[in-house]
Amino acid sequence: MLRNFTIVLVVSTFVVFLGLSRYFYAPIKALSHSISSNLASVAEASVQRRAEKNPVSEIRLLFVGDIMMDRNIRTVAEKKGYDFYFECAMPTFSHYDFVIGNLEGPVTNFASVSRVKTEKDPNLFKFTMSPETLSAMKNSGINIVSIANNHASDFGLEGLRQTKENILKSGLNYFGDLTDENNGILTLTKNDVTFTLIPFNEFSDAVSASKTIKNLKDFSGSDKETSADFKIIFAHWGDEYLPVSKRIRKIAHDFIDAGADLVVGTHPHILQEREEYEGKFGTGQIFYSLGNFIFDQYWSEAVKNGGAVEIVLKNNGEAESRLLPVVLNTEFQPCISE
Numbered sequence: 001m002l003r004n005f006t007i008v009l010v011v012s013t014f015v016v017f018l019g020l021s022r023y024f025y026a027p028i029k030a031l032s033h034s035i036s037s038n039l040a041s042v043a044e045a046s047v048q049r050r051a052e053k054n055p056v057s058e059i060r061l062l063f064v065g066d067i068m069m070d071r072n073i074r075t076v077a078e079k080k081g082y083d084f085y086f087e088c089a090m091p092t093f094s095h096y097d098f099v100i101g102n103l104e105g106p107v108t109n110f111a112s113v114s115r116v117k118t119e120k121d122p123n124l125f126k127f128t129m130s131p132e133t134l135s136a137m138k139n140s141g142i143n144i145v146s147i148a149n150n151h152a153s154d155f156g157l158e159g160l161r162q163t164k165e166n167i168l169k170s171g172l173n174y175f176g177d178l179t180d181e182n183n184g185i186l187t188l189t190k191n192d193v194t195f196t197l198i199p200f201n202e203f204s205d206a207v208s209a210s211k212t213i214k215n216l217k218d219f220s221g222s223d224k225e226t227s228a229d230f231k232i233i234f235a236h237w238g239d240e241y242l243p244v245s246k247r248i249r250k251i252a253h254d255f256i257d258a259g260a261d262l263v264v265g266t267h268p269h270i271l272q273e274r275e276e277y278e279g280k281f282g283t284g285q286i287f288y289s290l291g292n293f294i295f296d297q298y299w300s301e302a303v304k305n306g307g308a309v310e311i312v313l314k315n316n317g318e319a320e321s322r323l324l325p326v327v328l329n330t331e332f333q334p335c336i337s338e
Helices: 002-053 071-080 082-086 132-140 156-170 209-218 246-257
Strands: 058-067 098-103 144-146 173-175 186-190 193-201 230-236 262-266 274-279 282-287 292-294 306-314 319-328 334-336
Touching (some): 058 193, 058 262, 058 319, 071 082, 082 132, 098 230, 132 156, 173 186, 193 209, 209 230, 246 262
Parallel strands (some): 058 292, 098 144
Antiparallel strands (some): 058 306, 274 282
16 A cells, blocks of 8 residues: 555656646746847857957058159149149049158259259259159158158258258158167057058168168067057168169068068169068068159150059058059159059
């Protein structure tokens, strides 16, 4: 009798348990699903808040080659206006935060002496540009110029002094004065991205490749006051109208090995090759020469057509680059193909 009672009790308990399970299962399942959904929402919101707190931002840079507005260029500009030479490139410039070019000569109140009648006259290569040049550059969208080149001192220290003064008066910025206490280096920050422009002028006694490498290392440390997200060498170097030499290639590789992210070159008056070099700290991009941007050299396609380098820098450390063709139109205005 006791055994039968036990069996009945167990069976009854099991039946009750099944009934209660069916009664409580749906609410428990719903509650569990609700908790899981809430946890997922919280996690998603947390990720979104982190993304909102540290969004990926970027800046866009464009580098162009040699700009020399004396000699024949100056003669045309005095008739048509200095803005004339930038009309075709201006729409492209508007897409960039910073447009950077090589100012191939001083900007002074001295009279031009380069408009000579014979190519044997040494003044043919002694440049000075009108301050109107800088106004036209500013109007076009160029906002930074390098003065680290072999013509910057064509009119001596007074010419260099006037050049720096005129650049700042025009609202442009500059780098490359190797007599400055900061070695001609310019560091800028925008959209949470910091980049440093470090000049190298092969034709100046004030700087050497080894000194430039030291400057690079000074901006490659962990100190936030001196370090930069991206380090760009803007070099004036090489042999005119010739391919890249082994000597220049070695210097470029040394710059990347020392921490440069990008090397952009000018001076040879022709567009030279682009190279990806795997350095000690990662892959660096080298654009050996951008050729001419505005220059009165028209005897071959090589000197008439150059290049512009587009650089996109992001605050997460990523960078992108591409080379854009620069072609002179029938009015000898530089046009950038996108």
